[in-house]
Amino acid sequence: MTIQTIKTTPYDDQKPGTSGLRKRVTVFSQPHYVENFVQSIFDSLEDFAGKVLVIGGDGRFYNDVAIQKAIRIAAANGFGKVLVGQNGILSTPAASNIIRHYKAFGGLVLSASHNPGGPEGDFGIKYNIGNGGPAPEKITEAVYARSRQIDSYRMVDAPDVALGQIGTQKVGDMVVEVIDPVADYARLMETLFDFDAIRGLFASGFRMTFDAMSAVTGPYAHAILEGILGAPKGTVVNGTPSPSFNNGHPDPNLVYCKDMFDLLMTPEGPDFGAASDGDGDRNLIIGKNRFVTPSDSLALLAANAHLAPGYRNGIAGIARSMPTSAAADRVAEKLGIEMHETPTGWKFFGNLLDAGRVTICGEESAGTGSNHVREKDGLWAVLLWLNIIAVRKQSVDEIVREHWATYGRNYYTRHDYEEVDAGIANTLVDDLRAQLPGLPGKVFDDDLQVAYADDFTYHDPVDGSTSARQGIRIGFTDGSRIVLRLSGTGTVGATLRLYLERYEAAGGRHDLETQSALASLITLADQLAGVRQRTGRQEPSVIT
Ligand code: VG1
Ligand code: CO
Numbered sequence: 001m002t003i004q005t006i007k008t009t010p011y012d013d014q015k016p017g018t019s020g021l022r023k024r025v026t027v028f029s030q031p032h033y034v035e036n037f038v039q040s041i042f043d044s045l046e047d048f049a050g051k052v053l054v055i056g057g058d059g060r061f062y063n064d065v066a067i068q069k070a071i072r073i074a075a076a077n078g079f080g081k082v083l084v085g086q087n088g089i090l091s092t093p094a095a096s097n098i099i100r101h102y103k104a105f106g107g108l109v110l111s112a113s114h115n116p117g118g119p120e121g122d123f124g125i126k127y128n129i130g131n132g133g134p135a136p137e138k139i140t141e142a143v144y145a146r147s148r149q150i151d152s153y154r155m156v157d158a159p160d161v162a163l164g165q166i167g168t169q170k171v172g173d174m175v176v177e178v179i180d181p182v183a184d185y186a187r188l189m190e191t192l193f194d195f196d197a198i199r200g201l202f203a204s205g206f207r208m209t210f211d212a213m214s215a216v217t218g219p220y221a222h223a224i225l226e227g228i229l230g231a232p233k234g235t236v237v238n239g240t241p242s243p244s245f246n247n248g249h250p251d252p253n254l255v256y257c258k259d260m261f262d263l264l265m266t267p268e269g270p271d272f273g274a275a276s277d278g279d280g281d282r283n284l285i286i287g288k289n290r291f292v293t294p295s296d297s298l299a300l301l302a303a304n305a306h307l308a309p310g311y312r313n314g315i316a317g318i319a320r321s322m323p324t325s326a327a328a329d330r331v332a333e334k335l336g337i338e339m340h341e342t343p344t345g346w347k348f349f350g351n352l353l354d355a356g357r358v359t360i361c362g363e364e365s366a367g368t369g370s371n372h373v374r375e376k377d378g379l380w381a382v383l384l385w386l387n388i389i390a391v392r393k394q395s396v397d398e399i400v401r402e403h404w405a406t407y408g409r410n411y412y413t414r415h416d417y418e419e420v421d422a423g424i425a426n427t428l429v430d431d432l433r434a435q436l437p438g439l440p441g442k443v444f445d446d447d448l449q450v451a452y453a454d455d456f457t458y459h460d461p462v463d464g465s466t467s468a469r470q471g472i473r474i475g476f477t478d479g480s481r482i483v484l485r486l487s488g489t490g491t492v493g494a495t496l497r498l499y500l501e502r503y504e505a506a507g508g509r510h511d512l513e514t515q516s517a518l519a520s521l522i523t524l525a526d527q528l529a530g531v532r533q534r535t536g537r538q539e540p541s542v543i544t
Contacts, residue, residue: 001172002157003076008032014040014147016140018345018488020126022112025062027491028123032153034066035073037143038108039153041127042077044142048105050080054098054128056090056181057110058216058279060117061243063088066110066125068160075174076154079105082174085181088163089241091216091280093369093377094185096132100373101184106130111216111279114251115491118244122491131354133374134347137467182223189224192310192372193383197390202231206389207270210382211260214238214246217280220379229386250277252284252366252378253544254291264288272389272396276378281346282366283381287396293514293544295325295412298362300403301384303331305360307391308384310372315359319352321345322456322471323483323499324364325410334407343458343470344485350374351462364414364499364544401510408505411517415540416487417496417531424534425486425494432472432484432529439474444527445520449477474528479503482525496535498525515543 011030014021014037021037028034042048053074057063067088074082083098084090090098092109099107112124127135127143135143156172169176210225212218218239225231238246249256252275263269264286273286285292292300302318305311317338318328332339338357342348346369349361353371362368367376385396392399439453456470471485480502487495500521504510515522526532 001075003172004155004157005152006032006035006155007152008036008150010148010150011036012148015144016126019113019134020109020124022115022122022124022489022491024491025119025121025123028062028066034069034125035153035155036147036150037125038070038073040143040147040150041108042073043146043150044139045106049078051105052081052083052102053079054083054090054095054102054104054107055110056085056095056098056107057088058091058113059087059089059241059243060112060123060245060278061119061121062123063110063243064163066123067163069155070108070110071161071171071176072155072158073153075156075158075172079174082176084161084163084176084178086163086166086178089216090181091185091220093281093373093375093380094181094220096128096373096375097185097188098179099128099130100132104130109279113279113489114277114282115489116245116249117278118247121244128374131350131374133350133353134345136347136350138465182220185220186224186228188372189380189383190228192380193308193387194390195229198229198383198386201386201390202229206272207232208235208272208274209260209263209270210236211252211257211273211275212236212239213250213252213256213275213277214240214242214248215250215276215278215280216241217276217379220280224379224383245278252277252282253542255542257284261286261291272386274382274385277366280378281376283368283378284366285381285385285396287400290397290400292396292400293325293412294362294366294368295327295364295410296400296403297381298324298360298368299327299331299407300399301368301381302328302360303403304388304392305384308387311359311370316356317352317358319349319358319361321348321363322473323414323485323497324362325412325501326479326503327407327410328362330407340461343456343467345488346374346376348458348460348467351460355462357462364412404510405506408503408508409510411502411504411512411514413500413514413518414544415498415500415522416542417498417535417537418490418541419493420496420535420537422494425496428496428529428531428534429472429484429486435528436472444524447478448480448520448524451475451477480521482521482528484525484529496531498529498531498540500525
């Protein structure tokens, strides 16, 4: 085996964000760019000689190029074996499962998730540790520091691996095993859910539509929903992964899944609609005449998890990201279990899950998951919903309404202002931060009294680490909140996310239109932060 040591110079922009390094394909395809980053990852890890590395991606444009480079660098750095999904494909939750199941040292997940793909779109690389979850900040910071110093990387001189072919090959001294990307994942789902009950549901005429958005979940959804569970052919739409996502935007929200939403609002539409994102870790849930906000979905899944065999004995606790609504908190309170509020990004849930302190985690951005893996999991959420529907024999709308009648409703919306000038966005956040000390006690609109105003700092109760500046929160005495933070996954300019929440107790009005229910908070947020005036935008780019 020839190991080449290749001279390189550092790039200064390889700082991982909320979920790995995400950049335009045009940035990733610069000379040595992928190589520098992958070598910087390996340089930040210890004691992996001879061990197993998992590599998989969401199949987007450039996946095939980057994966061959990563395999050659892994071989030159002394990994003993690489497990790779056939054709280089693994959904993010499936990759997490493979790392755990085969007790790998870690894994590389090649994905820019919900960001658009294609030659003009985005690509991404993320490192996951041995628990199957995204590397904690300690590692991502070390990788970034290394990427600014790197002066060479190691690569074996070997031909491309035939990724289409299941089985074992060799690259230098390293074994490369190409595996079926779906099989282990499907088996895991079967251990968690009552597949007989879900089969019965489909057999009884229940109809669903699952939009794989031409992204990675297509093969998983075909195999599990239409194959194992017997949903009629055609249940899965856009089920063939495409490197450019068929020129779509694989973000399962009400903008990019508007057709599905409209269909679910018609009498002849199916009973249930769901979608997942580019790498298969997000979920969109829509019942007939009922869109379920991700924050509500987290609360509902937690409250009903015991109906699925995998959670029969109850859940240990719940964690949610800070901007996610407090709906889940009310469930935790009632169940008498732990509740944790973490910064945005799945990497912050890992310690809590590993320590057994929480079982179910979720984010307002359409991410929910459990301790079965260490990533959020789109199809898992869909299957848990189906399991609950099959057992409760009620519609999504009925289940949601009953939940609100028991716990009250947290009206919730997120307004995204995408591709804003970064300078303007940073000043806006700085200026709002400067106002925070003067806000507590102030009363707005006669009845909105500020209870606290801060920039969220998280203290990890498991490893004692601290993460500061995780988003501005302004909380009111009635439980309402305004949250504002900058996205850490965008690749152009800055994306401002404004999150608004208001609680309406059980017995209150639960049938208001969300934007009108939150109108006074929306106006107040704009008054405090000056989003419209400073960005010149009259409307958010996306409302969820
Ligand atoms: C967004 C979401 C966050 C999620 C992250 C990765 O991050 O808000 O909740 O964990 O995307 O999701 P940000 O920093 O842009 O707000 V995925 O499905 O793109 O890996
Ligand atoms: Co994703």
